Amino acid sequence: MSYLIDGKTGKWELVMGLEVHAQIKSNSKLFSTASTYWGAKPNSQVELVDSGMPGALPVINEYCVDQAIKTGLSLNAKINKKSIFDRKNYFYPDLPQGYQISQFEHPIVGSGFLVIETENGQKSIGITRIHLEQDAGKSIHDQDDKSSFIDLNRSGCALMEIVSEPDLNSPEEAAQYVKKLRAILKCIGSCDGNMERGNLRADVNVSVRKPGEKLGTRCEIKNVNSIKFIQQAIEYESKRQVELIENGENVNQETRLFDPNSGETRSMRGKEESHDYRYFPDPDLPPLMINDDRIEKIKNQLPELPDEKKKRFKEEYKLKDYDAEILVEDQFVSSFFEELVEKRDSKIVVSWVTVELFSYLKKKDIQLQDSEIKSKKIGDLLDLIIDGSISNRQAKEIFEEYIETDLEASDFIKKKGIKQVSDKSEIEALIKSVLQKNVEMVDDYKRGKEKLFGFFVGQVMKESKGKANPQLVNQVLKDLLSK
């Protein structure tokens, strides 16, 4: 156990479980035919169930069921052949039915696990269960002094609540867990994993204890929607709990909110006054029965999961752990990489994807899959580097402009007048002229001052206005100097 909190009375251990709410990437909602499209005008994607109209009835979306099964299988979990939908009763303006259709005693997915990388090596984090439920609508509280505004577009969207065991013991582990989970969900396509849009959000259950002692009282931090915030919230909350206990006070079991501006958590009022959800089986929905055929079919369609892919990348392409990890985090990126590396040296491809391409995407604040960039576009440029038409450095200089042009790579460098001189006689002539201008230094070099080699290369490149093929320059220079 490496992460411990220093208190006045000694060291404290952190114990956490996460409930991750992942919105299923489906066209329509869990129990209604309304669209799940993000960003539509308020209350424009609302069917009867989603607005709790009298006489409305839920009808389950088969695709969402399959996504939950798929997710369960990817987390090494047991799929329950019979699961039951329950009503979770509470009043809230963005909960139009006055209850949420969820699963309580009999969820669709039972226990499983996922493996994260920690500084002490791999660690298996238990998954308690996954259940299907309706999302609530959105309340907007900051537009008006006296009123809140309600948009029900999100109401009824399918959520998977993925509940972990209290196996996490540091903010970093929590972050790794969410990252890994997100990578898996994105890989199998059950969730977009876009935390900014809220389609992946976490409730974090935090408690502290003296090592070896029994579990402390936990607080639940609701709806944290970025990995950074999850870490901050945990750091703040665990310290708060340690301070409370050390000052002789009690930790109240309660729901708290994380405020990203202050970096603090605070107790939620209002919603908490009565915490009795009165779950009971939803009489509008018969039990959800899943047969072996369905499970088998989904199992056979599962893509290569991030862990398997990472292992394969490391072996097949001799990638470093870090590079492999970031390439497999996103299914789209890893396919992109594989298209490029098929006919090219993995070293150059990995560096171009993880450095040049990623920094370009970051600058543009866009995901690869949402960008228009095709692997051929990058591949063509890499081919020009590989065949020596342009240098790596030249390619880097023009990269951004190249990405945004419609021109073919060869046409683009022609238009830009960029060309690498790879003609041996031309380079020989260049080198000879440089060496003639620096006779003394050539003598020094020959007497053993080998560091000067770099100086000569620099001069040649300068003379060629950067167009000389560096490999060729090196090679010819070595030949000429050794004569």
Add this chain to the structure above:
Amino acid sequence: MKDLKNLDISTAKDYLLKKEVSSLELTNFFIERIEESKLNCFITHTFDDAIEKAKESDKKISSNEEIGILEGIPIGMKDLFCTKGIRTTAGSKILENFIPFYESTVSKNLLNDGAIILGKTNMDEFAMGSANTTSFFGNVINPLKSNQENNKNLVPGGSSGGSASSVAANLCMAATGSDTGGSIRQPASFCGLVGLKPSYGRCSRFGMIAFASSLDQAGPITKTVKDAAIMLQSMSSYDEKDSTSSRKPIPRYLDFLNFNLKGKKIGLPTEYKVEGLNSEIVEVWEDTINFFKKNGAEIINISLPHTSFALPTYYIIAPAEASANLARYDGVKYGFREKSDDLQDMYECTRAKGFGDEVKRRLMIGTYVLSAGYYDAYYLKALKVRQLISNDFKSAFEKCDLILTPTTPNVAFPIGEKQKDPIEMYLNDVLTVPASLAGLPAISVTGGKNKNNLPIGMQVIGRPFEEISVLAAGKLIEDCRGF
């Protein structure tokens, strides 16, 4: 001029097809009667629509176009069925001004088959009542009167009181009802009519405002058994908008006319000779048994040992489901809102003022039996007893084909009676609730009259989805009773 007053649907259809009467004449005839009526049967009139529809029907009939099985037949629609563009209240202040923008499947089926809707019939608030005295729009009066106390207005029964009363008073030819624990059969019995509660799942619940989802079932209230079959034919459908809608094939219900009861075993449950069962009712029951014997049916005694627990079971399950079903009436999306600056205050006052006493009482019970600490003792226990009650019927139906019982322990009583103690009112349903809990088809047909000339209903319960034999038995009672 034909006598339109005592027409049944089959005769009216005959007149319409022979063009002896037009749908417009028929419709206007009933409109006039409704306007003159003081029974408070309707909450909302839809006369303009009705006249338009009647003209269309007449056009179809006169041009020999394909017509529906209820073409041009004026009916009443219980105000529990959402009707597009027509106010739908469920008898409650909380929906006083609610205008659905969707059509319930049952009303859509009827409209598609050519039925003319004259208006929305009065009912106990949210179908919670057995005397139609809980409606926000005032109680309904039974057109029948006792020979003895001619001055006293009688209840029509509930909750489909407006439907029953309007058919009995010849304000329409037939009406829809809904039955959760007896709400079709009991008012049919009190008003001297035929009331059919089909098997659970036979008529779609989509667009029918929910009271207790696992029990609610739509059905017709008519003058004759044959009319009930015609209405049921139109009302039933498999509906993909209702997850509890049955996919079992729908027979031609008029085939009941060819169903032979000879040799069929009629079960008499000893437990239905309940305490307080009126002696005149027992006499009619015995007379009816004799009809069956005379017609070649075999009479056997059966036992439904858990009968006495049906009513308490029902009064846990139905309120529990209602407590969630009625949570949507919160003043946010539609319906009545009590203005306030504070959300909780708005919720509590909206529901306190929007719901009547009986509804509030049941919501309180329902909330209580689901709440932490009481769920197992009440709700879960009730679900288990429900299973036992259902098992009772299953074993009984291994020995017999149909079950014959009285519909109610008493005849229609004066308005204002049984109001002091809720339980006294609940006892009205003692003979109808068991079949509801088991989801079985059951019909009430007048078997005789008491000395005050008030009708006494006989109930026939059948196996799931065996509406045909139930109708046939109903027809036998109708034919034998001698009036």
Add this chain to the structure above:
Amino acid sequence: MSIDNKTVRKVSKLAKIRINEQEEIKLIEELNNILGWVDELKKVDTEKIEPMLSVFNESMVMRKDEVYSEISDDLVLKNAPESKSGFFVVPKVVE
């Protein structure tokens, strides 16, 4: 199990139904009567009995993942007691 005023108040909070003192007294009596009556069920031996969730015993039909709407946007808000700029409006929620 008998219901006292504390329970009635708790339940009325959960059900979001405001009750005054008079109603409270009446409800305590009525609810106790009803619950006393349903206590009959305790006599039934349900040891080995599974709870019956529904009489419906056909499998649940699942829907294809298709977007379909019969409702035009403005209809959703048509019956709303208060709405503004396409939103439902409620008294401010304090979190």
